[in-house]
Amino acid sequence: MASSFVIACVGKPSAGKSSFLNAVTDASAKVGNFPFTTIEPNQGIAYYAIPCPCATHNLTAQCKPRHGFCRNGQRHVPVRLLDVAGLVPGASEGRGLGNQFLDDLRQAAALIHVVDASGTTDDQGRETRGYDPVEDIRWLRSEIEQWVAGNVERKWGGTVRRHVATGASAVDTLHAQLAGYGTRREIVQRALDAVAGRVGLAIERWDAEALRMFIARFLDLRFPTVVALNKIDMPDADKNIAAIMRRYHGTGGSGSGAVPVLRDGVSEDNIVLTSALAECFLRKMASQKYIAYTPGSDDFQTREDEGEGADGELREMDEKVRRRVENIRDLVLFRYGSTGVQEVVGRAVGVLGxxxxxxxxxxxxxxxxxxxxxxxxxxxxxxxxxxxxxxxxxxxxxxxxxxxxxxxxxxxxxxxxxxxxxxxxxxxxxxxxxxxxxxxxx
Missing domain, CATH: 3.10.20.30 (Beta-grasp domain)
Structure with missing residues (x-):
């Protein structure tokens, strides 16, 4: 028995999405260890880390997960990540691989948006300087809103007429229109409750603004989003991170109808600082026995760190490699506490409840x-x-x-x-x- 939900990983070209996926998925894992009967080509397996009860009950030696693994009392539960294609402005109009991108979203329970915090890539993923990464967060949400709103608005007149003729409830009518997005009736009800005080429950009286207001609240619930601010160790990242955190400060919590108070579909609580390339490099060095490193931890161990009497399990590094791992230690691990990538996966599972x-x-x-x-x-x-x-x-x-x-x-x-x-x-x-x-x- 395994969890069946999928988390979609999105991001413009060169934002670091591929590096992020490599950093959180276990490329060396055997297919037989996956609890899923079919893994699609654009899907991978990440691990959600939680305290395992084996530690509480003194059974760490006897803990034998059927899927995933347990290490030192930390259970790593497999979850599916979907690599979504074609994220560029204009996706809702079919630009790039927009149709595939939006259709892929139907499968997703939550989104991880990988954003280049350094501002060195524009909205097309081309190399630049001084780009504002807030724009990426804004237009992602705008594309999804336009896609859903456009689909609903094209059929809205007929929908309202049938609603009046059959006497169906507002929530049942809206749920029928939104069922194609893999939504539950409960989500539609919560979104309707959240806007009822401003637009009313009589949907036959809604204008375009009221419909868009409802769709915005619906999307807040249907596609909860975690933002992975990537490339945090690059120049200019600091000022961009500060500006982003100012923009989204105070978001989160719950508003009316227990709907989170969001901006651009984003909560301050679900913005995570990451360096996917640093995580990939640390994992590579660990696999080659240059360092001892546990993904998600705040430090690693080198041969020198082992001290006198070490058994020599770790290999000696040349000066170039040593400088790089020490830079990661100073600029990422000591400064931010981790590379952030494991935290992103945990937040993505957490927003789903x-x-x-x-x-x-x-x-x-x-x-x-x-x-x-x-x-x-x-x-x-x-x-x-x-x-x-x-x-x-x-x-x-x-x-x-x-x-x-x-x-x-x-x-x-x-x-x-x-x-x-x-x-x-x-x-x-x-x-x-x-x-x-x-x-x-x-």
Whole structure:
């Protein structure tokens, strides 16, 4: 059992999107380790890092994830990243690979927008100096709004007539129009609630401005976005970063209808400083045994750092390589705390409101759940499975998600750590009901 959502990675040419994808995906991982039956050519696997319960229960040696991996009590859960093509201004009018770009977005649950914070590439990705990266954030959102609004507006007159004729509710009418964007009815309802005080609920009275206002709130919820401000260690990045943070200061939190207060679809809380090239280089040096480095950490270890009596596992670096890794240490790791790329993945999962759940066969030794264990995968071990689900999912809904026939249809109860019995309508949230054993009849 695996999480099925996809996070789309977008960015103009030369913003660093390819480097970012290389930095967060595991190119050396075997296909058999992926919990997904099919990985499309433009998709990759990144890892969402969370504390693993194996550390709390002193079972790190017995922790054997079926998918992803666990290292020193940190669980790395695989999530899919989609490499979206053709991001240039005019995409909503088919410019570049605009049609493919916008169609790809339908698959995405959230967006990671890789932005060149150095200002050394223009809106087409051409080399320049002094470009304002805020423009990239603005026009990305503008393209998506124009795409959705254009599609809805072309059919709006007929939609309103059918709404009046059939007496359908406003939310059902709007959901029917927006279903092609892979949206849930709950998102449409929240967007409608957020604008109801300004535009009213009678959609037959809406003008073009009211419709656009609703679509903007709908997009805030449908495509939550994390901005990866990339190339932070390049000249001019500092002043651009400061200007961006000033522009989006105070955004985030919730407005009416629990819709975040955003600007250009962006929240201050979801802007992350990154250096994808630094991460790629550190990973390369680690794979070649020049340094010991854990992705997402704030430092690395060299042969010299090992000190006297070291066993010599790390190799000696030449002066050129040494200068480069020390520059990364000084300009990125010590200054910002990390290269930022792992944090971006964590934020992208976080904006979706997903939490990790560990289905187990026993709440004593935390073995694999009977629904997912098989003789072909080797069996054994603790905390074999980890599934990401929306916060607020009920215990019974999760049973259905795990295995509808074996668990849902034969459902006989559920319990968590300490043998605490769970009701069917108990909810799964961060820090509560995150380890579950199901009992089935027959």
């Amino acid at each position: 997903y939490v990790a759940v560990f289905p187990v066969k026993s709440v004593v030794n935390f073995g694999a759940s009977s629904s997912s264990s098989s003789s072909s995968d080797g069996g054994g071990g603790a905390f074999r499975d980890c599934v990401l689900v929306r916060s607020g999912t009920t215990v019974r809904e999760f049973a259905r998600k795990l295995h509808s026939q074996a668990i849902d249809e034969g459902y006989a109860g559920a319990e968590t750590v300490g043998g605490v019995q769970l009701a069917e309508d108990d909810v799964i949230v961060a820090g509560k009901n995150n380890i579950i054993k199901y009992s089935v009849s027959g």
